[in-house]
Amino acid sequence: MDLELEDSGYLCALEGQKTLELADEKKQANFELGVAMLVHGWDILTTAVDNNWGGPESAEKRDWISAIVVDLFKQNKEVDIILIHETLFNAMEDEFDVLVEDHSTVHIASAVVQVYQDCLAGTFDRVQSMYQKYLQKQEYRKTHGVQKVELPSDESGDDDDDEDEDMMDVEHNHDHHDHHHSREPIVDDDGFTVVTKGRR
Numbered sequence: 092m093d094l095e096l097e098d099s100g101y102l103c104a105l106e107g108q109k110t111l112e113l114a115d116e117k118k119q120a121n122f123e124l125g126v127a128m129l130v131h132g133w134d135i136l137t138t139a140v141d142n143n144w145g146g147p148e149s150a151e152k153r154d155w156i157s158a159i160v161v162d163l164f165k166q167n168k169e170v171d172i173i174l175i176h177e178t179l180f181n182a183m184e185d186e187f188d189v190l191v192e193d194h195s196t197v198h199i200a201s202a203v204v205q206v207y208q209d210c211l212a213g214t215f216d217r218v219q220s221m222y223q224k225y226l227q228k229q230e231y232r233k234t235h236g237v238q239k240v241e242l243p244s245d246e247s248g249d250d251d252d253d254e255d256e257d258m259m260d261v262e263h264n265h266d267h268h269d270h271h272h273s274r275e276p277i278v279d280d281d282g283f284t285v286v287t288k289g290r291r
Contacts, residue, residue, distance in 0.1 A: 096197070100172035100204035102164075111164040111207070118210045121218045123161050125206035128221035129199050130157040139187040141237045152186045160203060175200035 104111050113119040130136065130153060140149040159178060163170050179196040183189045209217050 096172055098172075098201075100175075100201055102170045102204060102207060104168040108168075110166060110168055111170055113164075113210060115213075118213060121215045122164070122207055122210040123157075124222060125210065125218040126160050126203055127154075127157045128218065128225050129202050129206070130160070131225060132221070133195060133199055135189065135191055135193070135195055136183065136187075139183070139189055141239055144189060145187040149187070152182075156182045156186070164207065170204075172197065172200040172204055175203050 102111055108114070113122060136153055136156070139145060140153050143149045145152045156179065159182065160175060163174060163178060167174075176196045176199075179199055180191055183191050183196070206218060209215065
């Protein structure tokens with residue numbers, strides 16, 4: 092994937108620090124929350140988790156993706172949008188067999204950089220707004236259910252017609268098929284094409 096970015100989102104640790112981890116606990120906690128909210132709000136990943144494309148531990152894998160993004164800042168002195176994008180892209184391919192072709196990894200990576208800059212400056216409005224939105228979506232999902240993608244090769248009798256497009260899910264009580272064999276492109280609710288590969 093060729094990427095042309097107007098701003099690389101380059102971040103470098105402050106003088107005297109070995110990594111980009113924020114020394115102030117409140118700032119670091121808000122940054123980690125912000126990363127989690129961005130990952131939970133990622134439509135393609137939400138679709139993959141709701142349909143168990145990563146197997147029965149799909150929800151845990153989503154949390155792991157949040158953790159490895161945070162670890163980039165804990166383990167490196169320099170981070171940029173490309174590094175975060177590559178981390179997200181590879182995680183989706185390795186853990187969910189999904190090739191992300193809509194550049195959403197770049198959008199998430201750019202937002203992560205913005206959240207880091209906010210938290211570094213002690214500004215948490217963006218993070219808290221995302222968190223409140225997340226709580227509202229969770230409440231909505233409890234009453235309206237989960238949007239699932241039915242693949243042609245699946246024999247599923249589930250008739251869930253909920254039209255919620257991008258709600259985030261952290262519950263583990265959904266019974267979905269974790270095998271999908273079709274190589275046909277899948278278009279999610281936002282019109283993005285999700286390309287899946289056969290199981291290894």
